[in-house]
Amino acid sequence: MQPRTLLLLAVTASLAQAEIDPRGPLPETYRTNGSATLSAVDALKASVLRSTATLVDEKGGHLIATTWVSDDGYFLAPASAIVKPEKGKLRLPEGRSFPFKVVHRAADLDLLLGKVPDLPKTQPVNWTTSRALNMGQWLCTSKGGGQELRIGVISALRRQIPGMGAALGIRMDEDQSGKRKGVKIMGVAADSPAESAGLQTNDVILSLAGKSVARFQEVHEIVSKRQPGEEIAVLYRRNDKDESCTVRLASRTKVLSNWDGEDFANGGISIRTDNFPEILQHDIPLGPEDMGSPLLDLNGRAVGINISRVDRVTTFALPMETFWTKVQQWMAEDRKPPQPVVVEEVKKAVRIVPQPVKSTK
Amino acid sequence: MTAPTRHIRIRQALLSAAVLCLCGPASAMESPGGTASSKSTLEDLLKVQKTVQDMLPQVKPAIINIQLRGGTASGVIVSSDGLIMTAAHVSEEPGKDLRIYLADGKMVWAVSLGLDKTTDAALAKMKDQSHPWPFVPILRDTAQVVAGQWCVALGHPGGLDRKRGLVLRVGKVVKQTANSLQSDCVLMGGDSGGPLLNLRGEVIGIHSQIWQARDQNMHVSMAPFLRSWDQLKGSQVIKVWGTGSGGYLGAATELDAQGKVAVLEVISGSPAEKGGLKVGDLIVAVNGAQMADQDKFAEAIRSRAAGDLITLKIQRSTALRTLEVKLGTRPKEDES
Numbered sequence: 001m002q003p004r005t006l007l008l009l010a011v012t013a014s015l016a017q018a019e020i021d022p023r024g025p026l027p028e029t030y031r032t033n034g035s036a037t038l039s040a041v042d043a044l045k046a047s048v049l050r051s052t053a054t055l056v057d058e059k060g061g062h063l064i065a066t067t068w069v070s071d072d073g074y075f076l077a078p079a080s081a082i083v084k085p086e087k088g089k090l091r092l093p094e095g096r097s098f099p100f101k102v103v104h105r106a107a108d109l110d111l112l113l114g115k116v117p118d119l120p121k122t123q124p125v126n127w128t129t130s131r132a133l134n135m136g137q138w139l140c141t142s143k144g145g146g147q148e149l150r151i152g153v154i155s156a157l158r159r160q161i162p163g164m165g166a167a168l169g170i171r172m173d174e175d176q177s178g179k180r181k182g183v184k185i186m187g188v189a190a191d192s193p194a195e196s197a198g199l200q201t202n203d204v205i206l207s208l209a210g211k212s213v214a215r216f217q218e219v220h221e222i223v224s225k226r227q228p229g230e231e232i233a234v235l236y237r238r239n240d241k242d243e244s245c246t247v248r249l250a251s252r253t254k255v256l257s258n259w260d261g262e263d264f265a266n267g268g269i270s271i272r273t274d275n276f277p278e279i280l281q282h283d284i285p286l287g288p289e290d291m292g293s294p295l296l297d298l299n300g301r302a303v304g305i306n307i308s309r310v311d312r313v314t315t316f317a318l319p320m321e322t323f324w325t326k327v328q329q330w331m332a333e334d335r336k337p338p339q340p341v342v343v344e345e346v347k348k349a350v351r352i353v354p355q356p357v358k359s360t361k
Numbered sequence: 362m363t364a365p366t367r368h369i370r371i372r373q374a375l376l377s378a379a380v381l382c383l384c385g386p387a388s389a390m391e392s393p394g395g396t397a398s399s400k401s402t403l404e405d406l407l408k409v410q411k412t413v414q415d416m417l418p419q420v421k422p423a424i425i426n427i428q429l430r431g432g433t434a435s436g437v438i439v440s441s442d443g444l445i446m447t448a449a450h451v452s453e454e455p456g457k458d459l460r461i462y463l464a465d466g467k468m469v470w471a472v473s474l475g476l477d478k479t480t481d482a483a484l485a486k487m488k489d490q491s492h493p494w495p496f497v498p499i500l501r502d503t504a505q506v507v508a509g510q511w512c513v514a515l516g517h518p519g520g521l522d523r524k525r526g527l528v529l530r531v532g533k534v535v536k537q538t539a540n541s542l543q544s545d546c547v548l549m550g551g552d553s554g555g556p557l558l559n560l561r562g563e564v565i566g567i568h569s570q571i572w573q574a575r576d577q578n579m580h581v582s583m584a585p586f587l588r589s590w591d592q593l594k595g596s597q598v599i600k601v602w603g604t605g606s607g608g609y610l611g612a613a614t615e616l617d618a619q620g621k622v623a624v625l626e627v628i629s630g631s632p633a634e635k636g637g638l639k640v641g642d643l644i645v646a647v648n649g650a651q652m653a654d655q656d657k658f659a660e661a662i663r664s665r666a667a668g669d670l671i672t673l674k675i676q677r678s679t680a681l682r683t684l685e686v687k688l689g690t691r692p693k694e695d696e697s
Contacts, residue, residue: 020508021508023507024508024543025536026534026535030399030509032533033545036401037400037401039400040400040405136414152531153530153531154529155530156526156529159525257519263519263549266549285575298406311519312548312575313547314528
């Protein structure tokens with residue numbers, strides 16, 4: 001019996017090898033994020049998928065991924081990806097959608113803590129320290145609204161990412177006389193907020209956020225006070241006609257470094273790509289819509305939240321140490337808003353009293 | 362802040378449109394749907410992780426950042442006397458001073474040596490010869506590289522960033538052709554010239570170009586380096602022209618990512634141009650003989666005499682065509 005089994009195995013193995021031509025192309029199944037490779041993390045799939053959901057807009061369009069952080073409906077998502085939270089809903093992998101409330105917005109971390117009131121039970125991720133991670137360590141995360149897993153490694157040093165503020169992505173006429181009406185656009189950056197909003201070279205910006213502008217410094221001043229992800233109303237003149245549009249500002253760093261579309265093959269990047277107190281960098285192939293998903297080790301424990309898709313090779317995740325203590329506080333405050341002291345709590349306080357008494361001699 | 366650097370534009374732009382068409386047929390090679398023995402296990406991944414993490418500190422000192430006027434790229438030191446492998450589109454010409462940043466942040470100078478424009482292989486050398494350089498060995502037996510093996514890409518995507526340091530990517534070899542490797546280690550501008558390593562820590566490729574999809578990352582294999590080692594060390598510029606002592610065609614070719622012989626340039630007034638050959642055409646056959654690689658093609662042209670009429674079977678976008686070309690003699694000014 002045994003020899004036959006072994007023989008069968010041997011035949012299967014050689015067949016499997018014969019199927020892959022050593023010169024390639026390697027079938028997609030066997031690539032780093034193909035199904036045969038991902039079977040290594042199959043055991044994690046069910047729990048990872050239960051701990052994620054999707055934030056959708058009023059039309060049901062996928063905005064961003066979310067991660068459950070409690071069993072009573074609290075979740076985290078990247079704040080800059082959510083412009084109108086009141087119109088959004090949280091969609092579970094099985095398809096049902098629920099309205100949610102915004103509990104807290106943390107601009108420094110670009111995190112939004114939300115709560116779905118109508119869900120009796122949610123399955124949070126289990127956090128573990130990210131301090132033990134080194135370059136080359138495998139991690140996994142969910143993709144496609146929590147339907148699939150993807151793997152990759154810690155790909156660079158953990159670090160702070162300084163902020164450079166927001167940008168429209170335009171070069172402006174440097175005429176400082178202020179005599180002419182408006183500020184002329186001399187060039188528009190590839191894939192920039194200005195390009196996405198339809199602004200073109202030779203358009204003349206008349207006003208920004210309702211304030212009229214005549215010099216490029218005035219435009220700078222208005223834009224630099226805002227954060228990536230914020231929307232700004234632009235009134236401009238094209239071919240002697242006044243027109244208007246709304247521009248969603250993005251991180252200045254990225255707009256500058258991608259001016260000529262150098263990073264064209266990136267599959268899309270996040271609106272905010274900088275100004276984080278600390279990040280983990282990894283090489284998991286994700287899109288900007290996958291941000292908000294949990295970043296896990298291969299034991300299925302979460303070490304952070306994916307926060308920004310930066311370029312073709314880079315994704316940033318916030319390590320759990322940057323937010324978890326704060327998030328617990330925000331949840332506690334939300335569950336028990338400041339109110340008159342309840343009798344039960346006084347009783348608990350009394351029970352603690354004997355301890356110091358015991359310790360005295 | 363990093364200045365708005367203009368990263369080395371990897372030679373992708375011209376190819377990106379074509380990629381979209383060529384992507385499709387790849388899925389026709391769809392796999393057998395894994396048997397138990399071909400699926401990865403958690404232990405497999407952890408073994409890869411341990412090997413990569415053990416290897417990193419050893420190879421790191423040999424990976425460099427190259428600063429050029431208006432660009433930034435990568436490279437790898439491959440000998441104790443400071444020989445550097447990089448990409449031809451990085452150094453562009455022999456004898457050029459290259460500003461090098463080492464892993465510890467120190468700046469040193471190197472000079473570019475020879476380059477092979479058709480395969481994108483290039484060598485450079487550290488100017489300081491007063492001490493041995495840390496280096497990574499290269500894999501000399503290119504046949505050892507097989508599709509599906511794990512590999513590691515290192516480099517400085519987007520340019521030098523001291524707080525970030527070197528960027529690691531772990532992936533698999535997707536394809537090997539005569540002069541190149543394809544992997545799913547994702548590359549971008551600034552990576553050009555950096556090394557692709559096997560899990561023994563040997564250089565198996567040099568980052569060269571990307572196509573649109575994330576698993577379309579192309580590396581120069583060791584083959585063109587080893588084949589032309591002396592010429593490259595001797596600061597020669599190699600161009601594989603379809604010319605020789607015999608017939609002259611006047612077209613330069615390169616092996617594209619799909620392993621086809623693609624026309625890179627057609628010299629004005631040459632037999633190739635008169636015969637209707639155009640840039641981007643893929644050479645399928647010469648007089649009925651299939652052309653699997655550039656060497657075969659060059660040989661097919663060289664072995665015929667000037668005045669011979671040859672039949673070129675080519676692919677132009679999706680259509681197959683046949684061209685009749687009368688080979689000429691090599692123009693005098695092309696001799697050097």
